[in-house]
Amino acid sequence: MEGLIMNQTQTKAATSLTTKQAKFAQELFTAYSTRTPLNMADWEGTVQDEATAYLVQERLTQLKEEKVAAYKVSLTSAETQKMFASTSPLYGAQVASRLRQSPTEVSLSELMEPLVEVELEFRAVQELKSTDSLTELMEKTTVAAGLEVPDSRFKDWFPTLSKYLVMSDAAVGGLVLYGTEKPTTDVFKTPEELAQVHCELRCNDRKLKEGVSAEVLDNPLNSLHWLVTKLEQQGHPLTVGQLVSTGTFVLPPKLTAGRWSAKFDHGLGNVDVTVTK
Template identity: 80%
Template sequence: MEGLTMNQTQTKETTSLTKEQENFAQKLFHAYTTRTPLLVSDWQGAVNDDETAYRVQRRLTDLKKEKVGGYKVSLTSEETQKMFASTSPLYGAQVTSRFLHAPTSVSLSNLMEPLVEVELEFKAVKELKSTDSLLELMQKTTVAAGLEVPDSRFKDWFPTLSKYLVMSDAAVGGLVLYGNEKPTTEVFKTTEELAHVNCELLYNGKKLKEGVSSEVLNNPLNSLHWLVKKLEEQGTPLQTGQMVSTGTFVLPPKLAVGNWTAKFDHTLGNVELTVTK
């Protein structure tokens, strides 16, 4: 698909979907807009390979009729890959309205079955390429502390949803919250330092989880590089200004009403979220 515009790519992929797959994308969009969950049993087997799953995802993104603000990368640890029977990460496109600057508040009524993760968020301030070294990726990005809220259009989805349904459902994208952005090279002197970022996740003031960035493909920059390469291969390269949520430090708990805080070291600061009914 190299050389095609986004609209041309979407048109080509829409026509390549079977009627069942087009219906699947439409049902995902309906669930997204109405927050009425789909049953996994109704859609098992609708998608059976990565390429088709990403085509369904792009159709779903097209139906949202909103600019893509960035991406989330999932399955970035050995543990989560095993849970979803995968040997590699996967990504989901996220529309602009799903990226929120913290501190902020959200209502559970606007979500479906959300979880909560702690991540690093990178924003491309220059064109990122698959040929870039990890150092070059640092030099071309900002970094921010992040708190992601995965959410799925399927009922009882975690941790039993199949990889292909996860991919079709925009990598179960919900919300991405991010703290203050800083040039990555101002926060970290070397690429190796990015493998040693520590974070504590607090719920109503009590520590619930703690994790380290090495859980994310040994270094979140590896996750960013994987995404840049994958999008290039698919003919839809990452755009300047888009943000990437690179993967969770911890196995995610369920999001609940109350106050959530992710505390990061390396001067990254905190990300605070208030959840209401």
């Protein structure tokens, strides 16, 4: 059944895009593969609505020829929505090779213009549905501390890249780094507690940012529920085993060489990464 759904999705993406939009997806893949950035001005206006942007993203994902292992949710705060002229979140599919467990190492040479965000990561251990309550989502997931590395296939992209180009570019997906996973209900007793997670982001032992999970649609579980509902509406629901990076607590700084650490409370621990040139 999963293969049938994927084939239907591939056919839809291939037949619904214009010649220029299909070329856009190919150019995004080339930029992804060669780390040669595109110019925004060359592609502005190519995609002018959400449905088409997600079709371009689907085609880009197909070209990667890897399993979709995760999704990232972006624009989960009023501040970031305003920056990208949006009134709702958006998502990007993340392939398996882009997920890494902490502690780990990352080379800037494998990225383009990366930023760094602190997030909560949820993994579906049972089927998640749009009808699930926040408590039910807790019962069906694991949770882990997360450090996401947004990265774009466009030159000088942050914060000027338009919303539809962001969506087409897999929500500017780069890497998703995650810590120790635990059953969500072992860490949190109520959904409300998930709005109270504090994180401190440090580089070379210097504090750069700190934030709280309430910045993520008031509660990261709301972000997870939004994604589950969105994917269900689009006909390719989240599957058991997939990870969801639910949105940043802080406005992201640039990722630079050094020792990075995101330190979470509530017993979630740290995400540690050494970034080299």
